[in-house]
Amino acid sequence: MVQITVWEHQDFLWPASDRDVALRLPGIVSTKNKELKRALRLSRDPISLRQGSGGLLLRFAGVAGILNLVGYEFEIIPKFSFRQSASWQNGFFHMLSIAEYGHISFERSRHMGRGALSFCDHIALAFLESVEPALQKGPICAYRAAVSQGRYLRGRLLLPEQMRMLLTHPGEVVSEHDVFSPDNAFQYLLFWSAAWLARHVRSQVLRRRLERVVSLLPKPEHHYRLPVHAALPAQYSRYRAALEIGNLIAGGASAVLQDQGSSGYGFLFNTERTYEKFLERMLQRIARRHTDWSVTAQRTAALGHPEGAGSVLFTRPDNTLTIQGMVTALIDAKYKCDLAGHGPLRQPRSGDYYQMLASLIAHGCAQALLVVPSEGDLGGEPPLLTWTTASGETIWRTGLLRWDISDLSTKSALLAAQNALEAQLLAFLF
Secondary structure (H helix, E strand, C coil), X not given: CEEEEEEXXXXXXXXXXXXHHHHHHHHHHHHHHHHHHHHHCCCCCCEEEEECCCCEEEEECCEEEEEEECCEEEEEECCCCCCCHHHHHHHHHHHHHHHCCCCCCCHHHHHHHHCCCCHHHHHHHHHHHHHHHHHCCCCCCEEEEEEEEECCCXXXXXXXXXXXXXXXXXXXXXXXXXXXXXXXHHHHHHHHHHHHHHHHCCCHHHHHHHHHHHHHCCCCCCCCCCCCCCCCCHHHHHHHHHHHXXXXXXXXXXXXCCCCCCCCCEEEEEHHHHHHXXXXXXXXXXXXXXXXXXXXXXXXXXXXXXXXXXXXXXXXXCEXXXXXXXXXXXXXXXXXXXXXXXXXXXXXXXXXXXXXXXXXXXHCCCEEEEEEEECCCCCCCCCEEEEEEEECCEEEEEEXXXXXXXXXXXXXXXXXXXXXXXXXXXXXXX
């Protein structure tokens, strides 16, 4: 397996020596795009293929993580992580923990950034550091229904089954009783996750640790649906992080995992959706610092009403900021915008501007802010740029903020990014 590190929107020249694979590559990419768009709820193709002067050029967009493609393992780095590419996993894990998985902490995996380890290795380390100490206090046990057949009643009589057995097994009783055992959905998820990670990690040390965990976990006798959404009993809270990582692996909405076919397996995340949720959570954190602020996600307002046939048109900005009970600003995450490091971003795209202007009218608000992820190199330009649109005495303001999130690898760096966002938001509003 050839290991390749690429960034989002970076072209990878397919080796000319793989001519046979190159002929099949368009069909493979087309199939993989359909799978990824469906599983990750992507709005556009994550993999593009075009003919360049030197050969076929492969490019990834809207995803980050690991993807195996006909003998190549691509580790795809988010586009805002250029400056901190050596430890990008830590920053992305912190973003994930804030955006979706609040109980997972990846702080202790920082040292792994120095090694030639994959995205799955980092996930595996976080899983091990959670599950190993939890296992020392025993497995997760829960009650499950078991059916028994015999001469004595155990628990609840199953009347329909009993009626069917009157002629074939006279004198026997069919009953159902509760059994307290480690054969449950939680243990199945842990067992499945440890086994999957053991097959896909690059580090031999991690593989041995995972195989030991597999040997220590009670082997489930039944299969359960994954991911597991049931509430974990409070007495087993020590397993919460490991179970969330397991759900992270098993959840089709966050990761695509395939072991068969020529395109191999993947462990990919929708970077656009992750960034949108991350910004939403950070804005909510900022709002809690101010007694009269509140942030509402996906607040809907009617934009157009039909005259006769037709339906109402709606607008739904990512975040609505309310101050003292009044809608003060609409804040949208714009992950797709080009970054300053690849050519100065001097204005928002026209479509984004029109969209925000329509949302302002529908919500009765005068200010909107588009927040674009940045790697910090703005070429001397200020991070916040503003435009106004006037109609009579009404003036609408739209701002474009390039938010530097290139380093989220530590809690202090995460706090610095939050403080920078708050400072620019205050500068825009007041």
